[in-house]
Amino acid sequence: xxxxxxxxxxxxxxxxxxxxxxxxxxxxxxxxxxxxxxxxxxxxxxxxxxxxxxxxxxxxxxxxxxxxxxxxxxxxxxxxxxxxxxxxxxxxxxxxxxxxxxxxxxxxxxxxxxxxxxxxxxxxxxxxxxxxxxxxxxxxxxxxxxxxxxxxxxxxxxxxxxxxxxxxxxxxxxxxxxxxxxxxxxxxxxxxxxxxxxxxxx
Amino acid sequence: xxxxxxxxxxxxxxxxxxxxxxxxxxxxxxxxxxxxxxxxxxxxxxxxxxxxxxxxxxxxxxxxxxxxxxxxxxxxxxxxxxxxxxxxxxxxxxxxxxxxxxxxxxxxxxxxxxxxxxxxxxxxxxxxxxxxxxxxxxxxxxxxxxxxxxxxxxxxxxxxxxxxxxxxxxxxxxxxxxxxxxxxxxxxxxxxxxxxxxxxxxxxxxxxxxxxxxxxxxxxxxxxxxxxxxxxxxxxxxxxxxxxxxxxxxxxxxxxxxxxx
Numbered sequence: 206x207x208x209x210x211x212x213x214x215x216x217x218x219x220x221x222x223x224x225x226x227x228x229x230x231x232x233x234x235x236x237x238x239x240x241x242x243x244x245x246x247x248x249x250x251x252x253x254x255x256x257x258x259x260x261x262x263x264x265x266x267x268x269x270x271x272x273x274x275x276x277x278x279x280x281x282x283x284x285x286x287x288x289x290x291x292x293x294x295x296x297x298x299x300x301x302x303x304x305x306x307x308x309x310x311x312x313x314x315x316x317x318x319x320x321x322x323x324x325x326x327x328x329x330x331x332x333x334x335x336x337x338x339x340x341x342x343x344x345x346x347x348x349x350x351x352x353x354x355x356x357x358x359x360x361x362x363x364x365x366x367x368x369x370x371x372x373x374x375x376x377x378x379x380x381x382x383x384x385x386x387x388x389x390x391x392x393x394x395x396x397x398x399x400x401x402x403x404x405x406x407x
Numbered sequence: 408x409x410x411x412x413x414x415x416x417x418x419x420x421x422x423x424x425x426x427x428x429x430x431x432x433x434x435x436x437x438x439x440x441x442x443x444x445x446x447x448x449x450x451x452x453x454x455x456x457x458x459x460x461x462x463x464x465x466x467x468x469x470x471x472x473x474x475x476x477x478x479x480x481x482x483x484x485x486x487x488x489x490x491x492x493x494x495x496x497x498x499x500x501x502x503x504x505x506x507x508x509x510x511x512x513x514x515x516x517x518x519x520x521x522x523x524x525x526x527x528x529x530x531x532x533x534x535x536x537x538x539x540x541x542x543x544x545x546x547x548x549x550x551x552x553x554x555x556x557x558x559x560x561x562x563x564x565x566x567x568x569x570x571x572x573x574x575x576x577x578x579x580x581x582x583x584x585x586x587x588x589x590x591x592x593x594x595x596x597x598x599x600x601x602x603x604x605x606x607x608x609x610x611x612x613x614x615x616x617x618x619x620x621x622x623x624x625x626x627x628x629x630x631x632x633x634x635x636x637x638x639x640x641x642x643x644x645x646x647x648x649x650x651x652x653x654x655x656x657x658x659x660x661x662x663x664x665x666x667x668x
Contacts, residue, residue, distance in 0.1 A: 229482055229508060259533055323412060324636065326535060328584065328613050330457055330666040332413040345415065345666040347488060349535045367413040390488045390510065392452065392668070 212407040214238040215247040217255045217277075217293075227256045227290065230389035234396060236403055243271045249280040252406045257292030261317060261352070262304030264292045278310055286406035287381045291350065294376065294383035298354050313376060315356035322369035326351040333374045333386070336362040341401075344394040346374075346386040353385055380406075415666045416630045416658065417457040417637035418651050419615060420644045422447060424493075425465040427473040431645055438464075441645055445480045451644065452487050454651040455668045459485070460513070460586075460639055463493030464561070471500075475507055482508020490538055496520075498527045505532055513586060515540040516559040519566060519573070522580060529581025538615070539582040543570035543603065544590035555603055562590050574610055584613045586639065592619030596642060599625055604633035615639050623649060623657035630663050 216228060216238045231238050231254075238254070241247045255277070257264045268274040281287045289297055298309045301317035309317070320327060327348050335341040341363060353372040356362060363382070364375035375384045382402050388395035422429045422444050429447050430438040441447070448459050461481065463474045471494070478491055491504050492513030501512050518524050518539050528537040542562055543555040555570035574585050587607050589600030597619055604616040613636035616629045620640030629635045643649050655665045 226482070226508065226510070230486065233483070233486070258535075323414075324611055324613055326583070327414060328535065329417050329637070330415040332415075348414075367411045369412050371411065387488075390486065392486050396486060 210236045210403060210407055212237075213251050214403075215241040215251045215253045217247075217253060218242040226387070226389040227254065230396065230399065234400060234403070236399075243273050246273065246276050247280060247285070249283060249285045252286035252288070253277070253280065254288045254290070255293035255296075256290045257294075257296065258349075259292060260303055261292060261295055261301040261309070262307045264296055265304070265307050265309065268296065268310075274310060278312060281310075281312055281381060284380050287383075288402055289381070289383035290389070291385060291387060294385050295352060295354055297376070297381065297383055298356070301352060303352050312381060313354075313356055313361055313378060314358070315354055317352050317354050319352050320350075320368060320370075320372075327368045330391075331366050331368060331374075331386075333364040333366045336365045336373075338363065338377070342394075342397070346384075346388065346391040346394055346398075348374075348386045350385055413664060415457070415664045416635070417615075418455070418626070418654060418665070419458045419460050419490075419637055419639040420451045420456050420651065421460040421462060421617070421639050421641045423462050423464050423641065424474065424477060425463075427477055429645075430464070431642065444477055445484055447645075448481055448489070449484055451651060452485055454644075455655055455666070456487065456651050457637070457666060458487060458510075459489040461489060461491050461493075462513070463491065465493075475503065478504055478507040478509050492538070492540060496524070498524070498531055501528050501532060501536075505536060509536075511536045511538050511583070513538040513540045515542065516564075518577070519557060519559050519568070522576065525577055525580040525582050529583070534581045534583040537582050538584045538586050539574075539577040540586040540588065541570055541574060541577075542588045542590050545603070553602060553606070555606075558590055562593075571606065574607060578610055578612055582612060584615060584636075585610060586615040586617055589616075589618040593617070594642075595619055596621045599629040599633060599635075599638065601628055601633045604629055604635050608634040608636070613637060623654045626654050626658055627661045627663065630658065631661070 295317045330345045361378040363377040366374040488510040490511040491509040496517035542558040546556040557568040592600040615637040616635035617639040
């Protein structure tokens, strides 16, 4: 089933949490990757995947060690394909209600806000619908989040979803793609979305 | 106001595991082997399970290696979230299980014995991976409604603790979800304990209802009347009486949001 992927991917290890799940999913999908971090920085020759679970402030703090955040910003601005997952999506923005005063990577302008209604965090499968590019399929994916990104411009929104309000579930702009949900925990739909991104950047 | 909420109600098959095999009994008695948990879990994923729960019911210290092996194998094979419970009493156990690929851990007696464990897990690994399982049974009716008592050690010890107060404490300490098992309904296959589920579903974190699953209609009831966020069941799926898909089809027909595959 899987087309062979010849490009190796850079999976960032310095942002905690769900690294294990992503790495297992890439292995299952036969996508080769190496682990990168402060000690072993990416050089832009490979697409970068930034998973992230936990608090915005903690993830940013970990990224800022040894100015690793600057490396990421520089490479992404230079055009390296980038995929952010969960908090790995949120840190792309300017700031978050979760950590007032902590600056995000600022690669996409906008803020990260907290859900105002319903049980928080949102836990479970929610439906996502493509916002601009209808070639992306609709379906159900697995979320665990108390916060969501609100881009200043709707044009970067790839997917929308509803949790007592409509929120941005994924973004795509230039070489940056990011999912608020967990594609690695979203069954076949999640694997198809990851596969599409992998195919797009290789 | 029109509901702007697409979040689906979750169906979670539970696999009781002893020495690396899936077993089945009533209230942990007369256990019989019903197969390989990894294969059974994969089958449930194909049927449309939203998550899986693996409950290690032998969980004696010397047997921990079998559950670690199981978690590793499940994580490699499955692409939906899964929770592991049974005999987890330290943050060290939790870290190991999450590292091996579990998405959440469920703690029960160990949380009652040492409630700080909830904070330790929430702080170190995040609330989202901390499920507190509460076994409860009805104690009395009062003017204010029913009161439920917490049971521990697989239902064998009545603690005298008020289950609602305990659940609220779990929330304050950082639990991410409550898995609520009605000891009155568990194993009966006579329907969920709707009164209890409805009372606890008012908590500000998701509540997984467990005990008494009977047929697709019982799931409709636990979500509509009981307002549960998720429902867990074992026997009706293990015995092949109903598939998860059959349950979800009926839920969908009744207008309850579910993920259809």
